Amino acid sequence: MPYFEDQDTGKRFQGRLSTASVLMLIAFFVLALRFFWLGVVQHGYYETRAEDNRLALVPVVPNRGLIFDRNGVLMATNTSAYTLEIVSGLAGNIDETIERLSKVITIEGKDKRRFKQLQREAKTFESIPLRSRLSEVEVARFAAHRYQFPGVEVRARLFRSYPLGETGSHALGYMGRINTKDLERIDEEGQAANYRGTDHIGKTGLEQRYEFEMHGVSGFESVEVDAGGRGIRVLSRTPPISGNNLNLTIDARLQQIAEQAFGKRRGALVAIDPENGEILALVSMPTYDPNLFVDGIRSDDWDVLNTDINKPLLNRAIYGTYPPGSTFKPFMALGALTAGKRSPQQAISDPGYFNFGNHTFRDDKKGGHGMVNMYTSIVHSCDTYYYILANEWGIDGLSAFMGRMGFGSKTGIDIDGEAKGVLPSPAWKERRFKRPEQQKWYAGETVSIGIGQGYNSYTMLQLAQATAILANNGIGYKPHLVRSISDVQSGQVRTVPQEKPHDAGLKPEHIEVIRNAMIGVNKEGTSARAFAGAKYVAAGKTGTAQVFSLKGGTYSHGGTKEFLRDHALFIAFAPADKPKIALAVIVENAGFGAQSAAPITRQVFDYYLQGIVPKGPAPDAPGEPEPERRDVALYADPTNDDHDALSGLNTPEGQPGPFVRMPAAHDALPARKKP
Numbered sequence: 001m002p003y004f005e006d007q008d009t010g011k012r013f014q015g016r017l018s019t020a021s022v023l024m025l026i027a028f029f030v031l032a033l034r035f036f037w038l039g040v041v042q043h044g045y046y047e048t049r050a051e052d053n054r055l056a057l058v059p060v061v062p063n064r065g066l067i068f069d070r071n072g073v074l075m076a077t078n079t080s081a082y083t084l085e086i087v088s089g090l091a092g093n094i095d096e097t098i099e100r101l102s103k104v105i106t107i108e109g110k111d112k113r114r115f116k117q118l119q120r121e122a123k124t125f126e127s128i129p130l131r132s133r134l135s136e137v138e139v140a141r142f143a144a145h146r147y148q149f150p151g152v153e154v155r156a157r158l159f160r161s162y163p164l165g166e167t168g169s170h171a172l173g174y175m176g177r178i179n180t181k182d183l184e185r186i187d188e189e190g191q192a193a194n195y196r197g198t199d200h201i202g203k204t205g206l207e208q209r210y211e212f213e214m215h216g217v218s219g220f221e222s223v224e225v226d227a228g229g230r231g232i233r234v235l236s237r238t239p240p241i242s243g244n245n246l247n248l249t250i251d252a253r254l255q256q257i258a259e260q261a262f263g264k265r266r267g268a269l270v271a272i273d274p275e276n277g278e279i280l281a282l283v284s285m286p287t288y289d290p291n292l293f294v295d296g297i298r299s300d301d302w303d304v305l306n307t308d309i310n311k312p313l314l315n316r317a318i319y320g321t322y323p324p325g326s327t328f329k330p331f332m333a334l335g336a337l338t339a340g341k342r343s344p345q346q347a348i349s350d351p352g353y354f355n356f357g358n359h360t361f362r363d364d365k366k367g368g369h370g371m372v373n374m375y376t377s378i379v380h381s382c383d384t385y386y387y388i389l390a391n392e393w394g395i396d397g398l399s400a401f402m403g404r405m406g407f408g409s410k411t412g413i414d415i416d417g418e419a420k421g422v423l424p425s426p427a428w429k430e431r432r433f434k435r436p437e438q439q440k441w442y443a444g445e446t447v448s449i450g451i452g453q454g455y456n457s458y459t460m461l462q463l464a465q466a467t468a469i470l471a472n473n474g475i476g477y478k479p480h481l482v483r484s485i486s487d488v489q490s491g492q493v494r495t496v497p498q499e500k501p502h503d504a505g506l507k508p509e510h511i512e513v514i515r516n517a518m519i520g521v522n523k524e525g526t527s528a529r530a531f532a533g534a535k536y537v538a539a540g541k542t543g544t545a546q547v548f549s550l551k552g553g554t555y556s557h558g559g560t561k562e563f564l565r566d567h568a569l570f571i572a573f574a575p576a577d578k579p580k581i582a583l584a585v586i587v588e589n590a591g592f593g594a595q596s597a598a599p600i601t602r603q604v605f606d607y608y609l610q611g612i613v614p615k616g617p618a619p620d621a622p623g624e625p626e627p628e629r630r631d632v633a634l635y636a637d638p639t640n641d642d643h644d645a646l647s648g649l650n651t652p653e654g655q656p657g658p659f660v661r662m663p664a665a666h667d668a669l670p671a672r673k674k675p
Contacts, residue, residue, distance in 0.1 A: 059197030062216030063158060065243030067172060067206065069252035070278075070483060076172055076207070078158040082134040084142065085127040088119055090151030097149060098130065104145050105138050107131055114177075114296065118199065127153065132295045160200070160207075160294045166287040168255045170315040171248075171279075171415065171481055173205020174290035176297075194218050203293070205315075205415050206246060206481060213485055216243035245486040247493070249278035257607045258283045261600040263617030265590060268316035270464035270479075271583040271604060274573065277468070277477025277498065279413070280581060280608070282461075284316040318418045321457040322586055325543030325593070326381045327571045328452030330514050331466060332389060333374050335401035337510040341393050344513045347373040354387035356444050361387045378517035379525035381542065383451050390450025395441060398449065399425040404504045405466040406476065407458055412499075413479045421462055424455035453546060463571060463584035470514065471539075471573035471582045474506030515539055519576050527570065530598035530621040536609050539579075540572035540601065542593035545586075565589035570597035574605050581608050595620045 067076035084105060091097045098115070101107060111131050118128045134142075139154055146152075160175045178186075178201045186195050189212060195201075197218060202208040219240030258269050262285040269283040286308075292301050305313055314320065336342035352368030354361045363369070363383040369376065377385035390398060403409065408423020422428065426441035433439050448454035461479060469476035477498065484495045518539035522531040526542040545567040568590040573582035583601060590596035599618040606612040 060219035060237070060240045061158075061197050062218055062240035063242040064160065064216065065214035065488065066245045067214075067248065068245065069248050069250050069255075070280075071251065071253075073252040074163055075168060075248070075250075075252055077161050077163060079161040080156050081132065081159050082139050082154050083129045083157045084131040084134060085129050085153055085155050086115070087127050087151045087153075092150065094119070097152065101130070101149065101152065104141055105131060105134070110296070110299070127155065129157070132157070132159070162290045164252060164256070165291065166289050167252060167259060168250060168282070169205075169287050169290045170284040170317065171205055171250060171282045172290060173207035173209075173415070174203055174293040175200045175207055176203040176293050177201075191215075200294075204417070206248075209415050210246055210482065210485075214243040214246065217241035242488045244488060246482050247484045247486060248481055249273070249280065249483045250282065250481060251280050251608070254604065254608055255281045255283065257614060258600070258604050259285060259287060260616070261603045261614065261618040262587070265596070265617075266310055266316075266588040267586045267590070267597075268320060268460040269583060269585040269600065269604070270317050270460045271581055271608075272464050272468045272479055274468035274472035274579050274582045275477075277465075277479050278483065279479050279481050281583075281604070282317050282481065284314065284320075286310050286312040288312040315417060316460070316586075316588075318413060318415065318459055318461050321419050321421045321459055322567060322569070323454070323456045323545040324452040324458055324463055325545035325567070325569050326383075326452060327463060327541050327543035327569045327584070327593070328450075328456065329378055329381065329386055330470065330518055330541050330571075331402065331405055331407075332386050332398075332450055333378060333517070334470065334506065334510060334514050335398065336374075336389055336393065337513060338401060338506060339393065339397055341397075342374060342389065344374045347371045348385055348388055350382055350384040352384070354384050354391075354447070356387075356391065356447055359444055361447055374513065375517045375520060378514070378541065379520040381526055386450040387447050390446050391443070393446075393450075395425060395446040395449065398446065399423055405469055406462055406502075407466060409462075411461055411465050411479050413461060414481055414496075418461065419459050421459055422455055422457040424449055428455075452543060460584045460586055463569075464582060467571045467573055467584055468582040469502075469504050470506075470511065471579035473508060473511055474504045476502040476504060478502075515576060518572075522572075527594040527598040527621075530594060530602050534602070534605070536574055536605070537576040538572055538574035538601075538605055539576040540570060540598065542598060543569035543571070544591065544593050545569060547589065563589055566591050568593040568596040570594075570601050572598075572601050572605070574609060581605065 064078055066074060066078070069075055084101070086094065086097065088094055098107065098112060107130065115128060115130045131138075134154065142149075142152075142154055162169070162172065177199055178195070182201050183192075186192055186201075191212060194215070194217060198215070202211040202214070207214075217240060219238045222236040254271070258271070258281045262269075262283070265285065267283075267285050269281060270279065271281040272279055288305055292298070292305075297305075333342070337344070348371075350363060350368035350370060350372050352363045352366055354363075361383070364381065368384060369380055369382045372380075372382045372385050374385075376382065402423055408421050410418045410420050412418075424445075429441050430439045445454060449456060465476060465479055468479075480496065480498065482496050484493050486493050518541055519537060521527055521542065522534075522538050522540045527540050531538060531540070547564050547566060566589070568587040569585065570593050571582075571584045573579040581604075583604065585597045585600050587596040587600070599621050603614045603618045607614070
């Protein structure tokens with residue numbers, strides 16, 4: 001104790017010392033409590049935090065499920081290829097590393113841009129691909145310089161591959177790099193954690209619709225990292241679970257033959273098994289190679305596809321909508337029988353035209369067909385018969401019956417992008433047009449509807465489905481592309497559940513009348529030459545659909561610009577007594593249905609029913625006459641100033657111009673953004 005001469009000073013010192021001692025004791029007590037709190041009470045929490053800082057979970061991407069056709073033919077698989085990858089946390093200066101790497105291996109500007117984008121989204125210990133699909137020479141060259149590039153590795157990765165190339169591409173779809181829209185979809189499905197480390201996703205077709213079935217479950221590796229986030233070693237690994245395989249209804253060989261039959265012509269074909277709704281072939285021509293998209297399509301390849309006047313990326317089978325032309329007539333006749341508007345024997349005299357008000361609707365045969373009953377109206381495709389029938393039946397009854405056959409409604413096929421088409425009716429016209437004078441339905445408009453022209457606009461899928469309903473005695477099934485899903489882990493095969501079949505309410509005796517008439521079309525009618533010598537009996541109907549209005553002029557197929565020529569259509573099913581296949585086909589701007597579309601059908605039927613493999617594209621049927629152009633697209637409605645418009649490709653909402661131009665593929669869709 002220090003000595004103070006002044007007693008008061010000593011007391012003050014002792015008071016201050018005591019106070020300081022108390023404060024020190026309190027401080028040590030608080031520190032002890034804090035140490036106790038951190039070291040005992042919160043021990044588990046901070047131990048976990050420390051472990052998290054030491055360990056990192058690196059996702060392991062699963063193998064994507066495979067796609068097989070109905071016979072086990074592989075249509076989509078995964079192939080291994082070498083990829084040059086960089087772990088940014090170990091590579092030092094990334095820009096300098098890439099610059100030095102480019103002297104060893106070719107690295108393009110697009111590779112650098114893609115790497116920078118992926119780098120912004122990745123952690124420092126994650127491996128980021130710089131170059132994909134290295135050749136063996138490039139791998140060997142890098143191996144010789146490996147010591148110069150810490151943090152750079154060559155790894156084997158799986159890439160999507162389509163062994164059949166362009167075959168069935170519009171059904172299969174393609175893969176592409178995940179973008180912001182894809183991430184939103186992944187979040188909505190609650191799959192965000194499962195897609196860590198995944199940089200590709202299905203963009204279209206079955207690849208898109210069944211993405212979460214085929215993706216699988218991601219695994220992970222527990223990696224020890226240092227304070228800088230650099231990986232040191234792998235401590236444990238949870239393997240991924242491979243995605244499920246799809247077993248399709250498509251017959252890959254039939255698909256190839258149908259595509260080959262088109263040659264260089266544009267168009268679409270849908271073939272269905274009428275007994276169950278299984279799609280046997282879904283063709284859209286021209287097609288494209290989905291392998292181009294697997295690791296990010298090159299700019300020059302994208303420009304070629306996106307600017308091609310023939311629109312190879314457009315799925316004409318489910319998106320393109322067309323007037324059905326005379327392929328509509330069997331359904332008109334069937335509806336007339338169902339509604340009691342006609343009997344099979346009831347005949348009309350056809351002078352070659354039908355006058356309605358001040359407008360003349362002409363037949364394709366100058367001078368007419370004479371006396372025509374229901375059978376001959378279909379076999380010889382008499383327009384006058386259906387002008388009169390449509391006028392007497394009326395648009396309300398006509399539209400209601402066609403709706404039962406599936407026209408104007410989406411079928412619900414298991415790929416996205418299906419168009420609804422247009423089933424004309426007064427209610428539809430009110431929704432379609434804005435001005436009251438345009439919304440009025442004119443009786444003359446019903447006349448051209450009766451021969452599949454006017455506002456009529458349907459997809460080939462809808463037309464094929466309606467044909468399948470007719471072939472299957474009025475019972476229709478939802479068209480679908482996937483038959484079953486195979487679980488790779490358990491080996492179990494799960495059949496995809498289908499909706500209850502739809503009964504169109506048709507009478508067997510009425511169906512038999514139409515069936516016999518359609519058999520007559522292929523035996524003595526408009527497509528007899530295309531089916532001459534067939535070893536089976538097929539039922540069919542040809543069609544020719546106008547693309548633009550002549551405005552009173554004369555049509556010449558050869559003298560008209562290609563994209564303004566008429567479309568050729570054909571519907572058919574076979575064998576006629578017990579159908580195994582029903583289809584609808586359109587050849588754009590090809591003219592007469594019997595000349596171009598029916599021969600394609602013949603090749604498809606010959607293979608599917610008899611195993612006959614054609615040697616090349618289907619030739620035009622010889623000697624078919626060019627039909628006289630009728631110019632009956634729409635009744636002349638003086639209040640509708642939109643009726644002379646050429647509308648281009650009808651949208652999924654189904655808004656064609658009354659003179660339906662469908663689809664002039666070159667102006668069908670605006671340019672698409674690169675995926």
